[in-house]
Structures are given as structure tokens and as C-alpha cells.
Amino acid sequence: MPSSNPVIAINQRGAARLKSGHLWVYRSDLASANAPAGSLVEVRDPRGKPLGSALYSSSSQIAIRLVSNEVLSDATWARLLSDRIAAAVRFRQANARNTDSYRVIFSEADLLPGLIVDRYNDVLSLQILTQAFDREPLREIVVSSLAEHFPDASLIERVDPHIRELEELPPRESQMLRVGNSAPSSEAERNRVPRSSPAVGLGRDILDHSKTVFTLNGVHFHFDALGGQKTGAFLDQRENYAAAARYAHGDALDCFTYQGGFALHLARVCDHVAAVDSSRPALEVAEQNEQLNRQHHRSGDVDWTEANAFDILKDYSTAGRQYDTIVLDPPAFAKSKRALPTALRGYKELNLRALKMLRPGGILVTCSCSFHVSEPEFLEMLSSAATDAERRVRVLEKRGAAIDHPALLNMPESAYLKCIICQIES
Numbered sequence: 382m383p384s385s386n387p388v389i390a391i392n393q394r395g396a397a398r399l400k401s402g403h404l405w406v407y408r409s410d411l412a413s414a415n416a417p418a419g420s421l422v423e424v425r426d427p428r429g430k431p432l433g434s435a436l437y438s439s440s441s442q443i444a445i446r447l448v449s450n451e452v453l454s455d456a457t458w459a460r461l462l463s464d465r466i467a468a469a470v471r472f473r474q475a476n477a478r479n480t481d482s483y484r485v486i487f488s489e490a491d492l493l494p495g496l497i498v499d500r501y502n503d504v505l506s507l508q509i510l511t512q513a514f515d516r517e518p519l520r521e522i523v524v525s526s527l528a529e530h531f532p533d534a535s536l537i538e539r540v541d542p543h544i545r546e547l548e549e550l551p552p553r554e555s556q557m558l559r560v561g562n563s564a565p566s567s568e569a570e571r572n573r574v575p576r577s578s579p580a581v582g583l584g585r586d587i588l589d590h591s592k593t594v595f596t597l598n599g600v601h602f603h604f605d606a607l608g609g610q611k612t613g614a615f616l617d618q619r620e621n622y623a624a625a626a627r628y629a630h631g632d633a634l635d636c637f638t639y640q641g642g643f644a645l646h647l648a649r650v651c652d653h654v655a656a657v658d659s660s661r662p663a664l665e666v667a668e669q670n671e672q673l674n675r676q677h678h679r680s681g682d683v684d685w686t687e688a689n690a691f692d693i694l695k696d697y698s699t700a701g702r703q704y705d706t707i708v709l710d711p712p713a714f715a716k717s718k719r720a721l722p723t724a725l726r727g728y729k730e731l732n733l734r735a736l737k738m739l740r741p742g743g744i745l746v747t748c749s750c751s752f753h754v755s756e757p758e759f760l761e762m763l764s765s766a767a768t769d770a771e772r773r774v775r776v777l778e779k780r781g782a783a784i785d786h787p788a789l790l791n792m793p794e795s796a797y798l799k800c801i802i803c804q805i806e807s
Contacts, residue, residue: 387416388423396426402791406445419512436513440549446494466526476784482595483785490787490795501604502595505536535561535590537606560590598623601673614642617782621800622646625746631705636690641667643708654683694734707735708746715751736770745803752797759799773806
């Protein structure tokens with residue numbers, strides 16, 4: 382049955398993309414676009430055949446994000462939104478076991494394109510990436526649904542000003558949307574990092590509800606949702622942190638450590654860990670995380686070094702330093718297809734130096750979060766680096782993101798994270 386929503390026609394290329402199972406249509410594939418920003422629209426192919434309902438952005442190059450192969454009314458979409466949030470929560474609660482922190486909603490992978498929700502113990506972090514979810518009707522459904530499923534959790538909206546600028550949304554500050562009811566229930570939670578400069582207009586009690594201590598694989602991390610820094614550990618690497626610790630040994634080097642995600646896991650099993658990052662504020666939090674974990678577990682020493690990872694690998698390699706374990710977890714090098722050749726050269730330089738610095742039997746954990754770099758391309762780069770380093774390398778595991786970050790089979794953008802664990806044979 383036709384809806385009363387605006388109709389957007391797309392060309393054959395866009396129609397083929399949707400029919401293949403992808404959820405995006407780019408602006409260049411629109412045949413017509415006369416709809417309010419962020420509205421629910423009916424999508425039709427060049428022959429006028431309905432292809433489903435989508436969320437429309439008037440500014441993004443991703444103009445259409447499909448939410449259903451059926452034509453929906455606004456009321457039906459509102460009910461479907463609530464149902465999908467509930468389904469996402471059930472999936473994580475059933476599968477993200479033995480942790481108090483995980484991604485609750487993963488945008489397209491949960492058929493909720495433009496919506497990200499992360500749980501850090503008793504704090505939920507909400508990110509809105511599109512015009513549609515910034516509109517009050519959808520915002521209200523999201524906030525009320527999360528309150529229903531996590532009644533004791535505080536809810537904070539973390540704002541990326543660059544995203545809002547791209548979506549042509551009015552400026553908005555990160556803010557507390559809901560104060561949770563939970564009280565600190567453990568020593569770890571009571572030992573929260575004090576804020577040195579509370580946000581203007583927020584009382585101390587509100588700020589306290591924006592901070593928590595969360596746990597991944599038995600390792601504790603501070604989180605301040607209204608602070609300037611991101612989380613101290615990346616939830617998508619949760620299972621890779623544990624996998625790395627299963628193989629790591631001896632002297633370890635963790636490059637791009639940020640706030641110590643890999644380093645603190647390695648410290649449980651390694652004699653010594655050298656952790657490198659170019660951000661002094663990140664390393665300060667990493668040191669606080671280390672002290673937090675010393676209250677609960679014995680672990681090896683970690684030396685935190687502020688430096689450019691490329692430079693320090695070059696210096697260490699020239700000096701002849703050797704390690705038993707090296708982790709490379711850089712930020713995304715390829716943020717567009719045009720950047721792919723440069724990104725692959727950067728990855729190769731890092732991996733080549735790391736391979737030369739590993740002792741026989743050593744472990745390399747190398748990662749890429751650039752979705753423009755496919756797994757075959759990443760492995761080809763690694764193979765080339767091994768050849769140039771004259772090292773024989775055995776691949777132990779090829780891994781992706783944790784289970785709370787599922788990927789859509791026909792949407793490669795959702796399978797962005799690669800984590801390869803290797804052993805140096807000679």
C-alpha cells in the first residue's frame with residue numbers, strides 16, 4: 382500500500398545496489414530528491430516499482446539509508462524502531478557475555494542506520510550520525526527505549542561536531558540525557574577519576590553519573606563520557622585483546638596504545654611492556670588505568686612513551702632492539718578510496734619494521750580499522766612486508782570485530798576491522 386511519505390526515485394545503479402542487499406544509495410544515483418531533511422521516504426526504481434522505505438539526508442553523499450524492503454508509514458516505522466532496539470539489546474545480552482561493556486546498537490548492522498549506542502558498565506553513550514535520528518520523534522523513541530532496557534544506566538549523547546557539520550545539523554554539545562539510578566557497587570567503580578574542570582552548567586552529581594569504571598576480559602578501564610577523550614579501550618577490539626594475550630610473551634611493544642587497551646592485557650602475561658602513543662592526555666589516562674588494575678591484579682611493568690610510532694619503530698629498529706611480542710593498532714589510514722595506496726604504504730612500513738624487530742617465535746598482532754583496506758589487501762601487504770624483511774611468518778588467526786559489532790554480509794563497510802595474529806618462524 383502506498384504511504385503518504387515523499388517518494389524518491391533512484392537510477393538503475395542505485396536500484397541494483399539495494400537489490401544486492403546493500404542499504405545505501407549515493408546522491409549521484411538519485412533521479413529525484415524532493416523530501417524534507419531526515420524524513421522517511423518511499424524509494425522507487427526507474428520503472429516506478431517500490432523498493433522499500435529509507436531515511437533521507439539532504440546533505441550527505443549517502444542520501445538514502447534503507448530501513449525496510451516494505452513501504453512503511455511513520456507509525457509503522459516508529460513501532461519497528463522500538464522492536465529493532467529491543468532485538469539489538471537481546472542479541473548483545475545473549476552473546477556479549479562476561480563483560481559489562483559492549484556495543485548495544487551498531488547502525489546498519491542492526492538495521493538502524495545512523496544510530497550508535499555503547500554500554501560502559503552503568504553508562505550508555507549515544508551517537509547520532511544522521512539527520513533522521515536527530516529529529517525529535519526518533520530521538521524520543523530511542524531515549525525512552527534505552528531507558529526501558531537499561532533503567533539504572535545514565536545516558537549521555539556524545540557529539541561529533543564534524544558529523545553534525547556534514548549533516549548540516551545545528552551545533553549541539555555533548556550532554557546528559559538521563560541520569561541513572563545505579564549506585565557504585567564495587568571498589569573499582571568507587572575509584573573513579575576525578576574531573577579537574579567540570580563542564581559549565583553541570584552539577585557535580587550529574588558529572589559523577591557520566592563517569593564509570595568498566596571491565597573487558599577482567600581488565601578495568603576508566604570512562605568519562607563527558608570528558609574530552611574517547612573511551613580508554615575500543616569495544617570492537619575486546620575479543621582481540623583477549624586473543625593477543627593468549628599468544629603474547631616475553632618483552633612486548635604496543636604501538637598506538639591510546640589509553641592502554643592492548644598494553645594492559647599484555648601486562649598480564651608479558652615480562653615487560655613498552656607502550657607508545659603520540660597523545661599525552663591519552664597516556665595519562667592509560668597510566669591511571671594501569672594503577673587501577675594494580676589494585677586488583679598483579680601484572681608486569683608498563684613503560685608509557687609519548688612518541689610517533691613510525692619514528693620510534695625506526696629508532697628502535699636502527700638501535701637493534703628485539704621483542705617477543707609487538708602489537709600494531711593504528712588509526713584508520715584510508716578514510717577514502719583515494720587514500721588506499723598511501724595507506725598500504727604506511728601499513729607496510731609499520732609491519733616491515735615490526736617484523737625485523739621480532740625474535741624467532743615472536744608474535745605480531747597487526748590491525749587495520751580502515752574499511753577501504755580489504756582483508757585480502759591487508760594480507761597481501763603483510764606478505765610483501767614479510768618478504769622484504771626476509772622473515773618466514775605463520776598466520777595463527779585472522780580476526781575481525783567482537784560479536785557485538787556484527788557485519789552485514791552484503792555490506793562490506795560494516796566489516797571494517799582486521800586483526801591478524803602471526804608467529805615469526807625464522
